[in-house]
Amino acid sequence: MSLDYVKFSPGFDKFMPKEYKDMVEHGPFGKKTTVSQMGSFKEILEEHPMCAGCAMTLFIRLAMISFPNPEDTITVGTAGCGRLAISQAAIPFVYGNYGDQNGVASGLSRGLRLRFGDKPKDVVVMAGDGGMADIGFSCTLHSWFRKEKFTTIMLDNEVYGNTGGQESGMTNKGAVLKMAPLGKKFEKMDMLAMAKSAGCAYVATVVPNNPRRVEAVIKKAVLIAREIGPTYIQAYTSCNIEYAIPTDKVMEDAKNVEGDRYQFTEYVTDEAKQFLAERYGYKEFLPKPAPAVTKA
Amino acid sequence: MYLVADINVDICAQTSCKLCTQFCPEANTILYNDQAGRDKGYKYGAAYVAVDRCKGCAQCVWVCDNMAKHNAIKMIMIDQLPNAAITDNIVYGEKSTTAVLAGPAVG
């Protein structure tokens, strides 16, 4: 877990595949690469079997670029579509049983703190809505109640995509799916409110059709989780297969959904704001100068 | 045969807005060559597609048509491409990439 692990072992460089060499020589490790440089450097995400045009794929691609220190980041995931790509990146990925990702991440993040002390090692969970809000619900909530310091990202495609279209707690009321032919009878779960009341220091919603915003949100969430407390990002990452969205209309759908029920929201506790301002120079959170006193 | 994205250098190099790669779901698939347009007398470089990584979703077409409003990308049958960039022939530089274009990708 350092820049050393992405170097060639002496004598082995000539046997490494081109993609690996490109990644070592022109990857983001040890540099501050950003979304605006996309297309000019080798990304840590490689080829993977997720569906063509999937918005979740795009979100994962953006997330991998947005990690503040990819060489010091471990991702944790679970069953579901996202792991098919998250596992194909040049950073460690931990895969547990379905739904236990926030339990695994709790142990991992505590262990890393014991081993490396104050040197930040970032743990980021990325899992589907089914894995997080249904099957892994108690692991998720309890990690927040315990104030475990890592980032949780829900890849919310509002369905169990990987198993053919069952409804999840995050599916919208009334939605008809292949394996929910009568339509969902209950409201979408309000995980954002639960995250806030369970004590998350940062809670945000994003849609991948705004890459720079995705980048900003992920950076803040990961930095805050280093010292202040749990952070939660809920990303709309449509399933074009189960919701029958033509692939060339996936971004149009994201734009419409963002304008409707997935507007950008960001909640930051005062402690987290102060931390970002003082430690990482976030101007937006610097204390405002006191208003000038005008004489009556 | 199957469709892949193909970028028209003459249109793209007039602005090289770099929007499409930020929306392509696949990593390192739409890349930039800072020289591609300049070699043809335009002000900017241009984007190009590593066709072996393209899954043919056409999301980049929507982005170039509707967000950038440049209409520089078309979907084309892979065996109809006169030449194509593939990952093995792409060289990364400090701030840009270059591709040695090969003959028809599928012959």
Ligand SMILES: Cc1ncc(C[n+]2csc(CCOP(=O)(O)OP(=O)(O)O)c2C)c(N)n1
């Ligand atoms: C304990 C257990 N139960 C069921 C499954 C089968 N399974 C694999 S993926 C999945 C659904 C994933 O849905 P979600 O978490 O919403 O992620 P998505 O695929 O939609 O991204 C299920 C039920 C499993 N792997 N393990």
Ligand code: SF4
């Ligand atoms: S099934 Fe849906 S969520 Fe899964 S990879 Fe395909 S489009 Fe994406």
Ligand code: SF4
């Ligand atoms: S969006 Fe269109 S004009 Fe802009 S870089 Fe891509 S191909 Fe070129």
Ligand code: SF4
């Ligand atoms: S068609 Fe899809 S995969 Fe291919 S370059 Fe365009 S956005 Fe990327």
